[in-house]
Amino acid sequence: MANAILQVENLVKHYGDVHAVRGVSFSVEEGEVFGLLGPNGAGKTTTVEILEGLRTLDSGRVSVCGLDPERDSDALKQEIGASLQATSLPDKIRVIEAIRLFASFYKRHRDPQELLKRFGLDDKKNSFYSQLSGGQKQRLAVAMALVNDPRVCFLDEPTAGLDPQVRREIYDVIEELRREKKTVLLTTHYIEEAERLCDRVAIVDHGVVIALGTPRELKARSGGTTRIEARLSKTESNGTMKSLEGVVDVREVDDTYVLHSKRPPQTIVSLVKHLEAQGNELVSLEIATPSLEDVFIELTGRRLRD
Amino acid sequence: MKNFAALTRMRVQLAFRNKMFFFFVIVMPLVFFFLYAGVFAKSVPRIVSFYLGPVLAFNVMGSFWGLSATLVMFREQGILRRFHVAPVTASDLLASSIVANYVLTLPTVTLELVLARLIFHVPSIGNPISLFILLSIGILSFGSLGLVVASVTNTMQETQVLNQLLWLPLIFLSGATFPLAYLPRTVQRFGLFLPATYLVNGLQQTIIHSATLWSRYVEILSLAVWACLTFFLSAQLFRWEPEAKVPRRTKMLVAATAIPFLLLGIVENVSDRILREAYTAFESFTSAPATRRPPSLSMPGKPGEASNPSRSSQNQARQ
Numbered sequence A: 001m002a003n004a005i006l007q008v009e010n011l012v013k014h015y016g017d018v019h020a021v022r023g024v025s026f027s028v029e030e031g032e033v034f035g036l037l038g039p040n041g042a043g044k045t046t047t048v049e050i051l052e053g054l055r056t057l058d059s060g061r062v063s064v065c066g067l068d069p070e071r072d073s074d075a076l077k078q079e080i081g082a083s084l085q086a087t088s089l090p091d092k093i094r095v096i097e098a099i100r101l102f103a104s105f106y107k108r109h110r111d112p113q114e115l116l117k118r119f120g121l122d123d124k125k126n127s128f129y130s131q132l133s134g135g136q137k138q139r140l141a142v143a144m145a146l147v148n149d150p151r152v153c154f155l156d157e158p159t160a161g162l163d164p165q166v167r168r169e170i171y172d173v174i175e176e177l178r179r180e181k182k183t184v185l186l187t188t189h190y191i192e193e194a195e196r197l198c199d200r201v202a203i204v205d206h207g208v209v210i211a212l213g214t215p216r217e218l219k220a221r222s223g224g225t226t227r228i229e230a231r232l233s234k235t236e237s238n239g240t241m242k243s244l245e246g247v248v249d250v251r252e253v254d255d256t257y258v259l260h261s262k263r264p265p266q267t268i269v270s271l272v273k274h275l276e277a278q279g280n281e282l283v284s285l286e287i288a289t290p291s292l293e294d295v296f297i298e299l300t301g302r303r304l305r306d
Numbered sequence B: 001m002k003n004f005a006a007l008t009r010m011r012v013q014l015a016f017r018n019k020m021f022f023f024f025v026i027v028m029p030l031v032f033f034f035l036y037a038g039v040f041a042k043s044v045p046r047i048v049s050f051y052l053g054p055v056l057a058f059n060v061m062g063s064f065w066g067l068s069a070t071l072v073m074f075r076e077q078g079i080l081r082r083f084h085v086a087p088v089t090a091s092d093l094l095a096s097s098i099v100a101n102y103v104l105t106l107p108t109v110t111l112e113l114v115l116a117r118l119i120f121h122v123p124s125i126g127n128p129i130s131l132f133i134l135l136s137i138g139i140l141s142f143g144s145l146g147l148v149v150a151s152v153t154n155t156m157q158e159t160q161v162l163n164q165l166l167w168l169p170l171i172f173l174s175g176a177t178f179p180l181a182y183l184p185r186t187v188q189r190f191g192l193f194l195p196a197t198y199l200v201n202g203l204q205q206t207i208i209h210s211a212t213l214w215s216r217y218v219e220i221l222s223l224a225v226w227a228c229l230t231f232f233l234s235a236q237l238f239r240w241e242p243e244a245k246v247p248r249r250t251k252m253l254v255a256a257t258a259i260p261f262l263l264l265g266i267v268e269n270v271s272d273r274i275l276r277e278a279y280t281a282f283e284s285f286t287s288a289p290a291t292r293r294p295p296s297l298s299m300p301g302k303p304g305e306a307s308n309p310s311r312s313s314q315n316q317a318r319q
């Protein structure tokens, strides 16, 4: 791991008595798109902003491009680009002015006009920041993160709160970054996003990494099972549910039985038969292909988000 | 240096797009100017020239309102932290605030001087260079005061309360609204501890007695020292993050900004130099032949009643 561009070892951070990050370790290779996936309050933003040099750590060690974010912050800032989770620009700044202003801060920078074109903001370039839609603001934030052609790009929930259409546009941009062999550290609580975009994912919960690997590796942990989510009108014991054909694991999450099955058709048939015999009824039934959600449920007994 | 220039340009641009800016930095001072020159001084050139210094000082001191409010807003909205991930330093941001404010305040001040000469036929504005230097130091120092206000307050509400608390004594106890000579003795004594008093007196003496730059060294030096001190402190206390609160310990540091005028106030209270100057200036125009005294001077002993509504409404509007 000597050539890792991002290194995080036993990172710890608390705010008063809130333990936001409790010993996080991971490292990211140059050219990798790495995801931090986790629910609200997991400590993703805290971790990322320590790497950006915006917050100070309590203990542990981090390095970005071989630099210490706290000590070498001037040099570091030339190398990184970031779109922050909680930020804004002055209301009355025009899009083109904002991107030109930020371009002027760096030794090396991309052509602002070209960046705006690429992010579909060309026709908005003379609009005030306050006139942009949420999606346009988000695209501008990502464009601005790239303005210095950074070695490492931090994108903190770049698609939060966006509609699927706009979200896909941001995906395209990130995929392009991957083709350009940029290192990207992405945080998200969308499973789809982590699976689709990331070379490797660290699943974070309550300030610790609970799983780390490629999306494929992580999914393989659930043993190639299929997830069946059933809501019943009357409760059943976990034991009976587990005895259904093909079922390897049962959890009750928010009034729903989440079954992991090796042979889904047989499981469903035996579930229906069992319910008929008990005079119980199916309220809803959902079958999902294995995803990182299963990994999360398996490890925490909770859903990533509802 | 490059960042500083780019940020200054941005601030000036943003100000021009802001209606509040036009109101407070251009319209309000001019209304105030015409009120004093045209109404209170009844366009009598000698009286206008007596009031010109205080009116200019009033305009210059307003700097700290806008500066503190903008900086706190930038911090609260998370705009500052966006600059922080870029290679922008606290000094870049602070210095650009100060310089942008200077560039934006100077034209109104200049316009007031030009109007005083052309419309109100003020006999002389003294040495223009002395006046320019004094005005510049005034704008820069009161701008720095705004940066300190932004540093020691956590929310916009706190900022506005502190601004108000500073503004009232600065304008009422310094000679900026009522001539210093006209204030009660104890108030005069207190006024000598305020930077505003030195700005007002310096400008007034320069205008009506064509005082040389050298003779105004006390005012210039004290305001310059104060400007450096406040700027330095604001850089020490600067916070990028909205959540970062002012540590109590550093709040004490701010008391240091009062030191220069605390010391100078003691000296001036002993020597009475400023007060004597203020009396001479006051008498030289009240004893003038065709005295048509402005209302604020026509009711001795009751300065409170002389207060005109425009001032208090301005204070409210600024909130």
Ligand SMILES: Nc1ncnc2c1ncn2[C@@H]1O[C@H](COP(=O)(O)OP(=O)(O)OP(=O)(O)O)[C@@H](O)[C@H]1O
Residues within 6 Å of the ligand: A015, A018, A019, A020, A038, A039, A040, A041, A042, A043, A044, A045, A046, A047, A085, A189, B243
């Ligand atoms: N400046 C702060 N002061 C106090 N507590 C904080 C601060 N920032 C974060 N926290 C707390 O630390 C924990 C982790 O927060 P963080 O923002 O890192 O989570 P996150 O994973 O980014 O969550 P989200 O998905 O909601 O953005 C939370 O419990 C949060 O309340």
Ligand SMILES: [Mg+2]
Residues within 6 Å of the ligand: A044, A045, A046, A085, A156, A157
């Ligand atoms: Mg976050």
